Amino acid sequence: MxxxxxxxxxxxxxxxxxxxxxxxxxxxxxxxxxxxxxxxxxxxxxxxxxxxxxxxxxxxxxxxxxxxxxxxxxxxxxxxxxxxxxxxxxxxxxxxxxxxxxxxxxxxxxxxxxxxxxxxxxxxxxxxxxxxxxxxxxxxxxxxxxxxxxxxxxxxxxxxxDLVTAFKEIESEHDSFNKFYKARYFAEHLNDNLKFKEYCHLLEKERKRIDGLFS
Structure with missing residues (x-):
């Protein structure tokens, strides 16, 4: 064959x-x-x-x-x-x-x-x-x-x-730009204002850290 x-x-x-x-x-x-x-x-x-x-x-x-x-x-x-x-x-x-x-x-x-x-x-x-x-x-x-x-x-x-379950899974990932990025939009979509602010802050901090590596 x-x-x-x-x-x-x-x-x-x-x-x-x-x-x-x-x-x-x-x-x-x-x-x-x-x-x-x-x-x-x-x-x-x-x-x-x-x-x-x-x-x-x-x-x-x-x-x-x-x-x-x-x-x-x-x-x-x-x-x-x-x-x-x-x-x-x-x-x-x-x-x-x-x-x-x-x-x-x-x-x-x-x-x-x-x-x-x-x-x-x-x-x-x-x-x-x-x-x-x-x-x-x-x-x-x-x-x-x-x-x-x-x-x-x-x-x-x-x-x-189930979006709440998915959000928990994302939050359990190790910290990274990717995690903070996803979590920011999940928090926003789920109207979790506190977490939205937290992940916006973490995302910005991580962005600056990464930019610092290349500057």
Whole structure:
């Protein structure tokens, strides 16, 4: 059997995963890029192949995939990079542009594929699903991703669609410009005046500190 390509993998994604996403809150299901709109939140699920360069460096097969989830909160202005806009004017953020992000993890035993890797860290990775170059295990992988989405991903998305819970999560992150930036807009949106002032102050202080490093 020859090498499998993206179209064959996409077909299996559409058969196995897409219906589950549609049934569970995703409105725009585009195979590898999926979105759901919930009031101020946009759910994102991206499936990305590791690609040839990563494959050459690490030993993972180029078609192997990782799955990223994100929630984009539309009251936080994008800090860097424009958010793609769809034909109906809807925002189509990528997972890495979301203010909260999560990766799904593989629970299939993959050591028979990875134990020959040079790098022990790559051998231990469980945030990538190995896809056989001939695609022999593609259905197993997609069923596993589906289960991981249902048991972990969906729970996470629902939990952090609650803005108060999401704000608490952001506040628990280690102090950084990024944290203060997100928290400032969350506090404003949630009408928490005290925290709004606090995070405006911290953000300004951090901005000055960073500017000082480059002046």
């Amino acid at each position: 020859g090498m499998i390509g993206s179209p064959e993998i996409n077909k299996v994604i559409r058969q196995i995963l897409s219906p589950t996403l549609k049934e569970n809150g995703f409105d725009k299901v585009n195979t590898r890029h999926n979105w759901g709109w919930k009031d101020n939140c946009i759910w994102v699920l991206d499936i990305t192949a590791v690609g040839k360069y990563f494959s050459d460096v690490t030993g993972w097969s180029p078609m192997s995939v990782y799955v990223e989830l994100g929630i984009y909160y539309d009251f936080v202005p994008p800090k860097d990079g424009e958010i793609k806009i769809g034909t109906k004017g809807e925002l189509l953020p990528k997972a890495h542009q979301c203010q909260l992000q999560k990766q799904l993890y593989c629970s299939i035993k993959q050591s028979n594929y990875t134990n020959h890797f040079d790098n022990p860290a790559e051998q231990r990775r469980n945030d990538i699903w190995w896809i056989e170059p001939d695609g022999a295990n593609i259905e197993e992988v997609l069923n596993e991703i589906k289960q991981s989405f249902l048991s972990v991903g969906l729970v996470w998305l629902i939990k952090y669609t």
